[in-house]
Amino acid sequence: MELKPLIIDLDDLAPVENRKWHDPSGYQGLYAFHKYWGKKPHELLAFIIERMSSRGEVVVDPFVGSGTAAREALLLGRRFIGCDINPVAIELTKLLSSPPNAxxxxxxFDIVTNYAKARIMETYRTISPPNTASxxxxxxxxxxxxxxTTNGRKITKLEPTAHDLNLSKxxxxxxxxxxxxxxxxxxxxINAxxxxxxxxxxxxxxxxxxxxxxxxxxxxxxEQQKILMLCLTAASGQMSKMVFAVTNRGKRRGETSSKVEVGSWVIGYWRPPTRFEVNVxxxxxxxxxxxxxxxxxxxxxxxxxxxxxxxxxISGNHSVFVGCMDCRELLANLPHNSIDLIITDPPHSDRIPYLELSAMWNSLLSRDVNYKEEIVVSNAKERGKVLTNYTADIQEVINKMALVLKPSGIIVFLFNARSSTDWAALQPFIAPEDSTIPKTLHYIGSFPAQYSAGSVIQDNREGGLKYDYALVFSRNSEKMLTKEYRATLSEIPGWSKQAPSIVSSAGTTA
Incomplete structure (x- = not known):
């Protein structure tokens, strides 16, 4: 098949300097509604979608996660297809793709309030003084x-009475x-x-x-249950035994306070000995x-x-599809040469065991979970999710992506890992053009993808990862891209045609 140069209408592209994608804010609005592990900034995903595709084209994310790419693609007038093996991820993506009205x-909520509020509040009733514990x-x-609390703000802290203890028992x-x-x-x-x-x-x-x-x-x-079920999963961390008590604030400055404050559930299943039970x-x-x-x-x-x-x-009858499935199943169902842009943020080796961390949410949703097909490296040895299997799985997925991509299409693969061995899955696709490794895709270059401000997943320790790489691939070689398009890539802050340095020491076997 003759490969045609990549052509994108540059009039559709807003100037790079007008975008704040490389210095993203914290999560706001719908993006702040529900915790999800390793969420990428919406500014970054909007920038990639707008720059790498045009209105009306089809964008695919086979690891859709919290659904940010789906929402940004639809807001920008693209059609969207996505999947995830995590049931709660699909429910979140549907919420962001088709929100209900307030x-x-x-x-x-009024119906639920009339049914349950008084009965729940009675379980927290205090008698000295008469009130409801928060x-x-x-x-x-x-x-x-x-x-x-009094008047919604002032907090009164009391020793438990016999009534309080008996009510708990x-x-x-x-x-x-x-x-x-x-x-x-x-x-x-993850303390599991x-x-x-x-x-x-x-x-x-x-x-x-x-x-x-x-x-x-x-x-x-x-259908109306689904939104309030997501409100329940979103709130469940603060309902749990994993809400730690913040003590000794100011210790590092030599100003230790005896004040106890309410913390929050962050990640994993650690149940601190000093903790809060919060009114459900x-x-x-x-x-x-x-x-x-x-x-x-x-x-x-x-x-x-x-x-x-x-x-x-694909046919244009709808603008969005999202399904709970193994990404290989989705890619196998897509026609060859049909997709304009694939943008995805897959599990980065063993950084985040998504399904294991989502077990509490999926339990509340009463959803069956397909742990067997998850593409991840896990410390849970009984799962058998080791690096060699992960490497083979990721390479299989990328090869399937190449098949469904149009000759002029683009893949943007968000990734980073500390160890070169974790990069082995990507090494064959990033190998130099003169490599003897057969090419289904051509590596065009990369740029740094910053985390959202205040992201709890971001590792601020010395040596911790400060950003991911947005790795850009095409079925066309870099030389076949138009001069204008190469120029737009070079304007991206941090753009480099070189492979990330850590890749050079990665293995090449799949």
């Missing part, structure tokens, strides 16, 4: 303080009838083991109250209110119809 959420400070298995041994049992593996990096269960992650009272929320949500029509209703309602606030202004994607299959997007 009034609909408010109406459904927080309980635990040390080990003992409640040390009971907090409640009332729920001892409670087992959920509505939450699926999560599956965990032996992974000390095969015996870990719901009652390890939540107090028995919290599980009881989550069940009340689930009962209430399940009274709604099925308060956690849930705040998350609902956050979503309503994010949608207070009419969203341009509200009402977007999500297709049932990818061919409906």
């Amino acid at each position: 009034r609909e959420i408010e109406d459904n 927080h309980f400070l635990w040390e080990g298995n003992t409640i040390k303080q009971v907090w409640h 009332k729920f001892e041994g409670y087992k959920s009838s509505l939450i699926s049992s999560p599956q965990f593996f032996t992974n000390t990096r 083991g095969p015996d870990l269960n719901l009652n390890d992650l939540f107090t028995d009272r919290a599980i009881h109250n989550i069940d009340l929320l689930l009962e209430a949500i399940q009274t709604l029509p099925l 209703w308060n956690c849930f309602s705040r998350r609902v209110e956050k979503l309503i606030s994010a949608l207070a202004t009419a969203d341009p994607l509200t009402g977007t119809q999500i297709a049932n299959n990818c061919n409906s997007v």
Whole structure:
């Protein structure tokens, strides 16, 4: 097949200097609604999509994650196809691709409020003084303080009364009838083991109250349940035993304070000995209110119809398809030579075990999880997710990407890892043009992809990764790109036609 030069309408491209993608802000609006591991800044993804594709073209992300690429592609007038093996990721992507209107959420929240709020609040009732507890400070298995708020702001901290202790004991041994049992593996990096269960992650009272929320949500029509279920998963970390107590603030400055503050769940399943039990209703309602606030202004994607299959997007009948599946299944279903841009941020070797970290969320959603087909390196030895398998899997995926890409298409692959061995999967595709390795794709160059401001996944330690690489590939060699397009690439801050230095020491065997 004759390869044609890559041609993009430069009038569609906004000047690079007008973009803030290389100095992204923190997550805001819908992007701040739900935690997800390793989210990329929307500014970065919007820049890539706008620069590497044109309106009406098809963008694919086979590792869609939190759905940022889907939303940005649709906002920029592209069609979008995506998938992820993680069920909660697909629900988040559908939310971002076709948000509900705020009034609909408010109406459904009113129904849940009438059903569950009073019953949940009763489980936190105090009598000296009469109030409703907002927080309980635990040390080990003992409640040390009971907090409640006055006028919504002033916090009163009291020692627990006999009533408080007895009320907590009332729920001892409670087992959920509505939450699926999560599956965990032996992974000390995330404080998980095969015996870990719901009652390890939540107090028995919290599980009881989550069940009340689930009962209430399940009274709604099925489609309307999904949004409030995501509000529940978004709030679940603060409902858990993983909310640490912040103590000794100012210690590094020699100004140690005895004040105890409420921390937050960050990552993994560490249950600190000094921790908070937070009022379940308060956690849930705040998350609902956050979503309503994010949608207070009419969203341009509200009402977007999500297709049932990818061919409906290829044919132009729909603008978006997202499915929960192995990315190799999606790529196998796409016609050859049909995709204009593939932009993706796959698991970076062993940096983030996505499915293991999402086990609590998927349990609340009662979703089955396909751990077997996940492409990742995991410290959980019983999973058999080792580097050699990961390398072969990533190379298989990239080769499938090349098949569905148009001759003029582009792949932008976001990646980084500390070890050269973790780069082995990409080395054959980044090898110099005079290499004897057969080429299905040509490496064009790369530029640094910064993390969002304040990202909890960012490693600020000495030697930690400060950014990812946006690796650009094409079925055409760099020489076949138009002069104008090569010029636009060279304007990108940090653009380099050279391979990242760490790649040169990576192995070449697949």
